[in-house]
Amino acid sequence: MGGPDMAPQTPQRSEAPRPSRGAPRQAREPGGPDMAPQTPQRSEAPRPSRGAPRSPYRLLALGVPLATLALWQVASRFDHPEFVLSPIEIARHFVEALRSGELLPHVGASLVRSLPGFVVGSLVGVVLGLLAGVARSMDQLLSPVVFLTYPVPKIVFLPIVMLWVGIGDLSKIVVIALACFYPCFINAYYGARGTPTIMVWSSLNMGARRSQIFRKVVVPSALPLVFAGLRVSLALSFILLFSTEMINARSGLGFLIRQSESSLRFDLMYVAIVAVAALGYASDRLLLLVRRRALAWQEVTSR
Amino acid sequence: MSGPWADAVSVLRRLALLALGALVWELVARSGMFSPIIVPSITRIGRELWWLAIQPESLVEAWYSVQRALSGFALAAVAGVALGVLMGRSALAAAVLGPLFSGTYPIPKIALFPIFIYLFGIGSLSKVVLIFLECLYPIVVTTQAGSRAVNRVLLWSAANMGASRARILWRVVVPAAAPFIFAGFRIALPIAMIVVIITEMISSADGLGYLVMYSLASFKTDRMLAVVVAIALLGVSLDWLVVRLRDRLVFWERLDSYYAD
Numbered sequence: 001m002g003g004p005d006m007a008p009q010t011p012q013r014s015e016a017p018r019p020s021r022g023a024p025r026q027a028r029e030p031g032g033p034d035m036a037p038q039t040p041q042r043s044e045a046p047r048p049s050r051g052a053p054r055s056p057y058r059l060l061a062l063g064v065p066l067a068t069l070a071l072w073q074v075a076s077r078f079d080h081p082e083f084v085l086s087p088i089e090i091a092r093h094f095v096e097a098l099r100s101g102e103l104l105p106h107v108g109a110s111l112v113r114s115l116p117g118f119v120v121g122s123l124v125g126v127v128l129g130l131l132a133g134v135a136r137s138m139d140q141l142l143s144p145v146v147f148l149t150y151p152v153p154k155i156v157f158l159p160i161v162m163l164w165v166g167i168g169d170l171s172k173i174v175v176i177a178l179a180c181f182y183p184c185f186i187n188a189y190y191g192a193r194g195t196p197t198i199m200v201w202s203s204l205n206m207g208a209r210r211s212q213i214f215r216k217v218v219v220p221s222a223l224p225l226v227f228a229g230l231r232v233s234l235a236l237s238f239i240l241l242f243s244t245e246m247i248n249a250r251s252g253l254g255f256l257i258r259q260s261e262s263s264l265r266f267d268l269m270y271v272a273i274v275a276v277a278a279l280g281y282a283s284d285r286l287l288l289l290v291r292r293r294a295l296a297w298q299e300v301t302s303r
Numbered sequence: 304m305s306g307p308w309a310d311a312v313s314v315l316r317r318l319a320l321l322a323l324g325a326l327v328w329e330l331v332a333r334s335g336m337f338s339p340i341i342v343p344s345i346t347r348i349g350r351e352l353w354w355l356a357i358q359p360e361s362l363v364e365a366w367y368s369v370q371r372a373l374s375g376f377a378l379a380a381v382a383g384v385a386l387g388v389l390m391g392r393s394a395l396a397a398a399v400l401g402p403l404f405s406g407t408y409p410i411p412k413i414a415l416f417p418i419f420i421y422l423f424g425i426g427s428l429s430k431v432v433l434i435f436l437e438c439l440y441p442i443v444v445t446t447q448a449g450s451r452a453v454n455r456v457l458l459w460s461a462a463n464m465g466a467s468r469a470r471i472l473w474r475v476v477v478p479a480a481a482p483f484i485f486a487g488f489r490i491a492l493p494i495a496m497i498v499v500i501i502t503e504m505i506s507s508a509d510g511l512g513y514l515v516m517y518s519l520a521s522f523k524t525d526r527m528l529a530v531v532v533a534i535a536l537l538g539v540s541l542d543w544l545v546v547r548l549r550d551r552l553v554f555w556e557r558l559d560s561y562y563a564d
Binding site: 163 | 317341400402415531534
């Protein structure tokens with residue numbers, strides 16, 4: 001396990017024949033690069049639980065962030081610029097802002113923008129990606145456009161979308177959806193293309209129809225990569241949410257950060273930043289939880 | 304089924320959607336349904352793009368953006384590979400740094416930008432630091448995965464032949480992890496482009512992101528779209544460069560990319 005052949009489990013690379021060549025898809029051995037999507041994907045946060053020895057290191061792992069916070073707290077007792085707040089102060093302001101209702105409306109406004117954008121963009125991305133992965137005509141139609149426009153930062157479309165659909169929430173939702181589309185499409189595409197041929201053959205042999213094969217073979221085997229794509233999209237949706245809100249908005253957490261920064265209310269700025277961090281963290285954990293449910297059948301590879 | 308004829312058909316089909324989109328755009332722009340401010344025609348965008356390309360001032364703006372993106376990316380590449388190899392090969396480093404990285408990974412770093420402006424000023428430095436931070440994560444994560452997946456036999460052989468630990472890291476682990484490292488680079492470089500454009504749009508007086516906002520504010524939509532096209536070309540060519548470099552350095556493995564060889 002783990003020689004150079006197995007190495008790149010990233011979606012960029014696949015042993016599948018390039019669509020441009022028009023070559024028939026070749027049979028591939030099980031356990032070869034086909035098995036790649038079964039292993040943990042790119043953008044995966046390192047998992048501390050696996051392989052890490054137990055007690056002494058675990059204490060250390062908990063100790064480092066705690067020590068950082070403690071150091072910060074101690075350092076803030078000395079002379080410091082106005083824009084530095086100690087962790088305890090930030091926590092106090094956070095509770096205050098929650099109570100006074102300064103924070104929650106902005107959280108709501110942000111969620112109203114990011115959730116529809118994320119859901120629509122990633123749904124379209126996954127569906128089209130899977131289709132392009134199994135049907136050559138879709139592949140030839142969609143992939144060149146998607147792969148050529150992939151390195152373009154999608155935020156640059158915000159001004160033109162704003163001109164078309166107005167400066168309100170819809171322009172932000174459209175840009176977020178656009179950004180979420182790409183990672184989902186690419187991962188679903190490589191996930192579907194990486195379906196072990198032998199499984200497709202077996203199910204054909206056992207008399208499965210094409211739609212059955214798609215549902216029962218292609219989709220499950222693409223699912224690990226699809227989730228990797230969803231995770232990237234989720235992170236991107238947050239980046240775009242806050243930048244669109246910083247550029248122009250009258251509500252939302254990005255707006256709150258920018259406004260409290262320019263009115264020198266650093267307490268509120270830190271509260272908003274903590275809220276952003278908490279929201280990002282919570283949604284990522286939620287996605288991982290869903291993935292664990294959906295991929296309960298998946299064997300965890302030992303490394 | 305193969306042969307020059309089939310090749311031509313497949314090339315046509317690959318370009319069909321792009322050509323169709325451009326055609327529809329041009330027709331809509333020329334029909335007079337919308338004002339040219341809302342939908343400028345492609346010929347006008349092309350003229351603006353040409354104007355941008357020959358104008359020294361706009362090239363300077365592009366240079367600012369590229370410089371920021373690449374310096375943040377380069378710092379992240381060096382630090383990320385070092386940290387990733389360390390975390391991949393040392394259980395202690397993985398135990399100490401791993402939770403730190405996985406805990407802060409889902410946090411949108413862009414929210415820290417206002418603090419960075421206070422800390423590092425409104426100039427390039429705050430942007431470079433944010434780009435560094437955003438690029439660091441994918442590079443560390445992929446490098447760690449790659450240096451963990453190094454074939455044990457290779458490590459044993461190197462150790463058996465008397466290689467020191469540092470030499471093993473540099474001559475065995477890093478090359479073996481190179482495909483992963485480059486996968487990380489390919490994820491990180493578009494992120495660097497995104498972040499540089501975003502930060503320039505939010506607060507800057509130079510760079511391509513600023514040029515986008517400035518052209519929009521002066522209702523020069525054609526120029527704005529020309530800048531967007533320029534940014535797109537820049538992103539694609541940087542990605543192309545990374546793929547070329549990868550194919551050079553990781554010559555034993557070809558990348559399945561969309562750049563024709």
